[in-house]
Amino acid sequence: MRYFAPASLEEAINILLEHEGAIILAGGTDVMVEKRSGKIEPSAVVDIKKLEGELRYMRLSDDRLEIGSLTTITDILHWGKLPHEVTSLKDAARVFGCHEIRNRATIGGNIAHASPGAEFASTLLALDATVQLAGKDGKRELSMEDFFLGPGKANMERGEVITGFSVPLLSGSSSCYMRASRVDGMDLAIINCAIRLQDLDAENLAVRAAFGAVAGKPIRIVEAEKLLAREDFEGVKRLLFDTLNPRATSLRAAPMSKKLLAGNLAEDTYKIAKERLAG
Amino acid sequence: MSVEIKINVNNRDYRLIVDEEDTLLYVLRERLHLTGTKEGCGNGECGACAVLVDGEPVRSCIILAAEMNGKNIVTVEGLSKVEKDGTVKLSPIQESFIEEGAIQCGFCTPGFVVASSALLEKTKDPTDEEIEEYLSGHLCRCTGYATILKAVRKAAEKTR
Amino acid sequence: MSTIAVGKSVPRFDAREKVTGEAVYIADIQFPGTLHVKVVRSTIPHGIIKSIHTEEAEKAEGVYGIITGEKADFLVGICIHDQPPLARRKVRYVGEPVVAVVAETEKAAIKAARLVRIEYEELPHVLNPLDAIKEGAPLIHEDLGSYFHLPTFNPKPGTNIFHHYHVEKGNIEEGFRKADVIIERNYSFPHIAHAQIEPHGAIARWSKGNELHIYSSTQAPFIVRSVLSRVFNLPSTSVRVTVPYLGGGFGGKSDLTIEPLTAYVARFFPGKWVKFILTREEMYFGSLIGRGCYSTLKMGFKKDGRLIAAKASMHFAGGAYGDYAINIVTGAGHNSTGPYEIENVYVDSYGIYTNTPLVGAYRGYGHPEAHWQTERHMDIAARELGIDPVALRLKNILKPGSENNLGQIIKESNGNLEASIKIAVNEIGLGKEKRETEEIARDHNVRIIKNTSKGLDRRAIPVITKKEEERFAVGRAIAPLMKSPVMATNAGSSAIIKANKDGTFNLLVSSIDMGQGSITALSQIAAETLGIPVEKVRHYRAADTEVTPYEWQTVASSTTWKAGSAVRKAALSVLDKFKETASKVFDVSPSELEVRDGKVWYGNESIDFKELAKGYVFPDGHAIGGPVIGTGAVVPHGLTYPDKKTGRGELAAEWTFGCQAAEVLVDRKTGRIRVRKFVTVLDIGKAINPLMAKGQVEGAVVQGMGAALNETLVYGEDGRVRNASLTDYKIPTPEDAPEELVTIFLETPQPDGPFGARPLAEHGIVSVAPAIANAVRDAIGIDLYDLPLNQDRLLEAIYQREKGKGGDK
Structure with missing residues (x-):
């Protein structure tokens, strides 16, 4: 295995293209684990941490939060300026792995x-x-829906590097992320749920609800969003119980548990987001 | 393939030719013979291999040595101070771990001590939330953790 | 009694080395020119090895050699010899070592190991012991009938049963006939992992003079020596076993595990150190795992709650080789019906071969399995009888004068179970009125030491849910316990104490301090006996069969009690020698002398230990005595073999009684159980070092919580352990420790224990699972019989109950 530490994005892209089987190394917390287990056998790793000057940032504009791809989870957890609309990012950071x-x-x-x-x-x-x-043909931007293709499959071409994320900051919105886990300390989620709420008017809320580890990729469930918007929690539970079909091979919970947990987690996540919306 | 790195470990400079696949943990243990840093899992899951890189705790088993060029590293061996006359002065966290019975088999201890030291560098009065933030990913199979938590709280008092 | 060393919370002597990173563990030993071993393991659960292809691997860079089991003409074992060091002809579980690759570096060994190809002819396999005893089940050991075994074990050739232990007391049929209420249930305790943070390892070298030196992180250096000298046909003097600091054992490094393999492989490379350190993944299938018990318990009660008949049938999934589980089968049988006096008892305990990793000792040794069934059962019975569960237990417990299942009579000095239960009940808040624990202890005339430890504030519990009363349920319950050590009748301990001319002493024993603190506790016992400050005793840090005296092995919570007795005797023998010399100086009889403050006294005259350590020198220069070395040795008192028909006899050298209690918070929506408060009360005779004794209990409780709530090895249909990592096999983290952990020691002195001490290190794990499950029953009204009590079990049970009620969910 070769190790490269390119000093520019362009160089990084070139190395990735030149070396078949090369992969990007950022924090390494997944790559190193997968490499050790033999799940991946990269011909080269392209350490992009020298690009931190370019890719490690969190910036606010009027209506968007821009996050560089090399922003660490600790950066997010402790950023004093994180807008309240996107508190879910902090929720996710808090339960992510452990401090190191x-x-x-x-x-x-x-x-x-x-x-x-x-x-x-x-x-x-x-x-x-x-x-x-960013890739050899320039830059492109995708919605998260379009980015995830399936388990371990992202909509990325060979030689492409994730440079950042752009998060809309909707006025009158709030968000929350929660997970179900086996233990209270460091653990991977059994399932997780993230919700964004936006006040449309005095009566109506717009809800975006995404679920993790219930399918081959993180998914939005539009029907659940509608029920949540009506605060029909029993309906959400029924819907998710009836429609989710998690794989049976999970080591963290049986499909039955995931189906039962999903609605409950959605309800909790929604309620916290709602409290946050109220201020 | 090999790569040359320059690192500072426990206040000493080293220039090393390392294999590109070598982890930081491997280089510390097998090349520099700093065996205080332990391998419990090799997967970043147990915390026994924690070291400080530029002051921040990280898991040395899932970092390539090649990534460490130019970094300052402190291992458990670097936490106690050796005075000019050769006497050894332990850090408050090390002392508290001893006094509170926070050590049993001792294999996880270097990781806990390194992480706790980083915590006390950050704050002299850690809340439970901050203790949890720094230690929740460290596994100990012997103590049931209560004595470790007590030692951290006590060390914080000592340093205040 | 005023003491100078015993009973004090002395910080552990090895702590400084451990906190600075100086302490050397097996993987830290780096000899120049060491060769490294990587093992190629079976990928199938049961089959015939058809061919092994090593040509490519042999050519790989850095490779010294590839070893197979072909040349191993011996079987490993202590009680039953049933295991080759590397598979021969057959493989019997996924993970069984088949080929060892030896190379210059670990990396080279790993790379070469990937090039080894093994072809198998698969055979049908069986993972569950209940399936393994069915008619027509795949036979895992065709040669069971030809294996050597000790006469106290009872294998059934032609079946998968490698041991059957039977206990009979009274007349079981008559007992059930007389019973008013009969309750029968099935229980299970799955395979779990010790998950010591230190992976197991060994480093071996054969000298060119055909002597073997092996370093190992073993709890049992003398067992290792004995087996290695047998299988390699060497005198004991030609096998040396050295144990450095050991990073957690819990039974998983007892008996033998990887040592025969390491020694066998090293034999092909004389003069070279050969190092074999397991990976974390290998710790789940490459050494020992624990438990795996499927049981049926039937009890008969009189209407008034008297327990008059108990029939237990326990089936242990011992794994592909039985030697390490064989005594657990017996141990579980001893106390399978809990700390109760029962007139009619009938116990069958079976050790059964399964195509799974090998089961060995795991903290508790058969007792957590036994108490899981019995203490759940007593709670269930109490409800059916309409009797308070505490009252039902108090009515039936073993008391002074009671006869246990084995025919032994319990004495007052065995400890106070009744007081333990009453104190636990009070502490957990199940008593009629809250009393001071000290007051209850006074009622029972017993000394106590109480400690409360605080965990982290549990902010992981979602804030929102605190408003939802109907979602959360609190439950409280108790589960008493008893445990006796399971050991060879001649499980001896010995100690050597050497006096130095400056009044200090060196202590040598071969018990292993794997974290439990024996280095410190045994030093305290030596110091107390010698009447000197504990700092003056230096306990040799390693165990080394060539240097330190015999110890059976460090298991069964027996070190403080048994090795401690040997240390006390060694210290007394030092004092005898001091007195003997001093008596010549004073020209009086030794019996007229006294020892205190590091001196031997005759009236007001004294001679310092310093003047006696190397022999006494008179003013004119002539010397008497000589360097003083004291020795001490013990075997357990009066143990016998079990009666062949009834399984009874003097089988337990002592008991530790106690009671545990849990307060749990059950989240009905997530199926998560959180332990808010956990209480352990144990009658330990005497806390030699209260700080470390408490540490043993707290650690055992949290380890037991892991098994109660989460831990289980998950097998694929192919017999592979699917969750062989700390990511997938989740053990408790700092956030999972209970908010309040209460440990209370009673001190009813043990007559044969040093300063009254009796075993305690395993006991904190014994009734954790039933205490929690009983509390869950109290909280949400659901009885659970299978461990772990994870979300899958809880959610499913809650769902089924709701469905049964006619709700749609």
Whole structure:
């Protein structure tokens, strides 16, 4: 295995294209684990941490939050200026791995693996964020829906690098992320749920609800959103129980548990988001 | 393939040719013979391999040594101070771990001590939430954790 | 009694080395020129090895050699010899070592190991012990009838049963006939992992003079020596076993695990150190795992609650080789019906081969399995009888004068179970009125030591849900316990104490301090006996069969009690020698002398230990005595073999009684159980070091919580352990410790224990699971019989109940 530490994005892209089987190394908290287990056998790793100057940022504009792909989870957890609309990012950061992992792991890395239960996958999906990619043919931007293709499969070409995320900040909105886990400390989620609420008028709420680890990729469930908007929690539970079809091979919970948990988790997540909406 | 790195470990500079696949943990243990840092899982899951890189705790088993070029690293061996006359002064966190019975088999101890030291660098009066933030990913199979938590709280008092 | 060393919370002597990173564990030992081993393991659960292809691997860079089991003409074992060091002809579980690759570096060994190809002819396999005893089940050991075994074990050739232990007391049929209420249930305790943070390892070298030196993180250096000298046909003097610091054992490093393999492989490379350190993944199938018990318990009660008949049938999934589980089968049988006096008892305990990793000792050794069934059962019975569960237990417990299942009579000095139960009940808040625990102890005339530890504030519990009363349910319950050590009748301990001329002493024993604190506790016992400050005793840090004296092995919570007795005797023998020399100086009889403050006294005259340590020198220069070395040795008191027909006899050298209690918070929506408060009361005779004794209990409780709530090895249909990592096999984290952990020791002195001490280190795990499950029953009204009590079980049970009520969910 070769190790490269390119000093520019262009160089990184070139190395990725030149070396078949090369992969990007950011925080390494997934790559190193997968490499050790033999799940991946990269011919080369392209350490992009020298691009931190370019890709490690959190910036606010009037109506958007821009997050660089090399932003660490600790950066997100402790950023004093995180707008309240996107508190779900902090929720996700808080339960992500553990301190040492958060210090290394990046938001880009968490997304790039297209793991169905990744903390920031459902979070960014619920927040209607876009992902920005750079490759040899220039840049492109995708919705999170379009980015996730299936378990471990992302809509990325060879030689592409995730450069950042753009998160809309809707006025009168709030968000929350929650997970179900086996233990209270460091653990992977059994399932997770992220919700964004927006006040439409005095009576109506717009809801975006995303679920992780219930299908082959993080998914929005539009029917559930509608029921949540009506606060029909029993309806949500019934819907998710009846329609979800989680794989039976999970080591964290049986499909039955996931089906039972999903609605309850959605209800909790919604209620916290609602409280946050109230201020 | 090999790569040359320059690192500072416990206040000493090293120039090393390392295999590109070598982890930081491997280089610390097998090349520098700093065996205080332990391998419990090799997967970043247990915390026994925690070291400080530029002051921040990380898991050395899931970091390539190649990534460490130019970094300052502190291992458990670097937490106690050796005075000019050769006497050794333990850090408050090390002392509290001893006094409170926070150590049993001791295999997870270096990781806990390193992480707790980083916590006390950050705050002299950690809340339970902050203790949890720094330690929740460290596994100990012997103590049931209560004595470890007590040691951290006590060390914080000592340093205040 | 005023003491100078015993009973004090001395910080552990090895702590400084451990907190600075100086303490050397097996993986830290780096000899120049060490070769590294990587094992290629079976990928199928049961089959015939057709061919092994090593040509490519042999050519790989850095490879020294590829070893197969072909040349191993011996079987490993202690009680039953049933295991080759590397598979021969057959494989019997996924993960069984088949080929060892030896290379210059670990990396080279790993790479070469990937090039080894093994072809198998698959055979039908069986993972569950209840399936393995069915007619027509795949036979895992065709040669069971030809294996050597000790006479106290009872294998059934032609079946998968490698041991059957039977206990009979009274007349079971008559007992059930007389019973007014009969209750029968099935229970299960799955396979779990010890998950010591230190992976197991060994480093072996054969000298060119055909002597073997092996370093190992073993709890049992003398067992290792004995087996290695047998299988390699060497005198004991040619096998040396050295144990460095050990990073957690819990039974998983007892008996033998990887040592025969390491020694066998090293034999092909004389003069070279050969190092074999397991990966974390291998810790789930490459050494020992624990438990795996499927049981049926039937009890008969009189209307007034008197328990008059108990029939237990326990089936242990011992794994592909039985030697390490064989005594658990017996141990579980001893106390399978809990700490109760029952007139009519009938117990069958079976050790059964399964195509799974090998089961060995795991903290509690058969007792958590036994108490899981019995203490759940007593709660269920109490409800059916309409009797308070505490009252039902108090009515039936073993008391002084009671006869246990084995025919032994309980004495007052065995400990106070009644007081333990009453104190636990009070602490958990199940008593009629809250009393001071000290007051209850006074009622029972017993000394107590109480500690309360605080966990983290449990902010992981969602804030929102605190408003939802109907979602959360609180439950409280108790589960008493008893445990006796399961050991060879001649499980001896010995100690050597050497006196130094400056009044200090070196202590040598071969018990292993794997975290439990024996280095410190045994030093305290030595110091107390010698009457000197504990700092003056230096306990040799390693165990080394060539240096330190015999110890059976460090298991069964027996070190403080048994090795401690040997240490006390060694210290007394030092004092005898001091007195003997001093008596010549004073020209009086030794019996006229006294020892205190590091001196031997005759009236007002004294001689310092310093002047006696190397022999006494008179003013004119002539010397008497000589360097003083004291020795001490013990075997357990009066143990016998079990009666062949009834399984009874002097089988337990002592008991530790106690009671545990849990307060749980059950989240009906997530199926999560959180333990808010956990109470353990144990009558430990004497806390030699209260701080460390408490540490043993707290650690055992949290380890037991892991098994109660989450832990289980998950097998694929192909017999592979699917969750062989700390990511997938989740053990408790700092956030999972209970908010309040109460430990109370009673001190009813044990007559044969040093300063009255009796075993305690395993006991904190014994009744954790039933205490929690009983509390869950109290909280939500659901009885659970299978561990772990994870979300899958809870959610499913709650769902089924709701469905049964006619609700749609």
